[in-house]
Amino acid sequence: MYCFMSTIDPGPPPQLIQLILSYLKDGQSTTEFDLRVMPLAQDGSTRRYFRVYSTNKDSFIAVDAHKTGGDPKTLSAPNQNQTFHYLACHLLERGFPVPRILQHSSDFNFYLLCDLGEVTLCSKVLENGHKNKKSTLELYQKALDLLFKLQTEALINFEHSWCYAGSVYDRNLILENELNYFLKAFVKGYLKLTVSPKSESRLQAEFQSLADEALLAPGDFFLYRDFQSKNLMLKDKMLYLIDFQGARSGPFYYDLASLLNDPYTQLLQTQREQLLSYYYKQLCNRYPKSAPDNDTFTFFFHLYSLVRTLQTLGAFAFLTRQGRKHFQSYMAPALENFHHYLARLSSSLKLDTLVELSHRLYEQNLNVKKRSP
Structure with a gap:
């Protein structure tokens, strides 16, 4: 029957x-x-x-x-x-x-x-709440352990010809699928903001600069491209990977930024810093001679956090306009991440036009939670 x-x-x-x-x-x-x-x-x-x-x-x-x-x-x-x-x-x-x-x-x-069940890292963390900080940190440390192993071992016998959307994390992907996705889908498509030709030209130059800097990071790691709390299932105290079809080779910073800046769980800044330190220790233990110094590591984490956040805002805008309006609620924390990481990069990179755009979003007090697609 x-x-x-x-x-x-x-x-x-x-x-x-x-x-x-x-x-x-x-x-x-x-x-x-x-x-x-x-x-x-x-x-x-x-x-x-x-x-x-x-x-x-x-x-x-x-x-x-x-x-x-x-x-x-x-x-x-x-x-x-x-x-x-x-x-x-x-x-x-x-x-x-x-x-x-x-x-x-x-x-x-x-x-x-x-069947892996219905519990994700996201649902478990939200169930625990921020009051249970120890449990949340332990879950995320477990996720970082899995991520580090994945990044450093999954390229063994990996065939790049398997990848349907590109085999490496390259300039075109950064510019079109991350940075300009934010500009087209979120700024212009969702918020309906007008960007003058002069400002757009300057913005494109800054996007080029961001891509140049991003590509300086070592790119010979397994890159999941959507390593976040909703793509990690939790069953019998073990984390499982799902939605990995966007994988390719690339820098380890991208997935690290994806996980720690996830708008779905909204980790506290102190938690992010603890987890970032936890990951960095693993990196230094694995590569004692070639691991980046702490300043370099922090710079690239901030850079990839900004890039990933812009991609996330573009994706949320696109999905909202497709009728999946629950993604609107995640735009506000993503915008907070945008302002946070842009502020940390603007002193070392010339991003004046992107800073001006961030001010427009802030000064106009755009309530993205209530906007219609």
């Missing part, structure tokens, strides 16, 4: 239902079983997730990813779904905690994953 537990969601497509049934029937002497399928929240993805319960197997996750896929036979490069599959297999082989792929369609547009 098949039962879909929602009156709002249209339910899984026929291709996914067939994949589910095929998996449940595999190795079974009977083809009769109760089946319940429940839709899960999409959050920022176009993929649709369903939790499947049956009488003959443990619960698992069914994924409709046809919007991020395509026909592999007509593509010269891997699509997002294929990249996810390649990386999941690679990371699992290297001993990293990722959801096991139980079955997938031939075109990778539909697949089944083992």
Whole structure:
């Protein structure tokens, strides 16, 4: 018996239902079983997730990813779904905690994953609250341990040809997918602010300068690109990695900045500093001769924190205008991060136009929580 537990969601497509049934029937002497399928929240993805319960197997996750896929036979490069599959297999082989792929369609547009539950690092930290500082720090230290291991070991036997959206963190990605994404999607698209041609020209020069500085950091590490609290599942006191299909090689600062400046959990500044020190000690222990000095480490952390924050604001603006309005609530803490890191960089880098723009946002007292997309 098949039962879909929602009156709002249209339910899984026929291709996914067939994949589910095929998996449940595999190795079974009977083809009769109760089946319940429940839709899960999409959050920022176009993929649709369903939790499947049956009488003959443990619960698992069914994924409709046809919007991020395509026909592999007509593509010269891997699509997002294929990249996810390649990386999941690679990371699992290297001993990293990722959801096991139980079955997938031939075109990778539909697949089944083992069920990691519903608890993320984000939900656990918010449940603990800032009063339970010890528990929060311990969870984040565990996340930093996993991140450091990932950054320093996951490139072993890594094939850059697996990457669907670029194999390295390069200038074009910084300029177009981080800095100008903020300008186009957040400043112009969401806030509807006008930027004069003269100011935009100066802003582009400053973006070029930021990219130049960012590329001075060593780039031979595994870069997850979205290592944040909602992409870390917590099951049986162990953290698991999800949504890693944007991975490539790049500087270790980016993912470190992503995690510690995460607007979803809004760590206190004192907590960030403690965790940053914790990570830096690991770095110095691993690379005693080549680790950057503390000033260099801090500078690049501030730089990548600014770059990542601008990308985050662009993403929140884009998703909000796509109808996912809950992302508006995260814009205010992201803007606080923007002002915080810009202030720390403006004395060593010439970012006058970006500072002027930050003043416009502050002086106009833009309440991003109440704006309409």
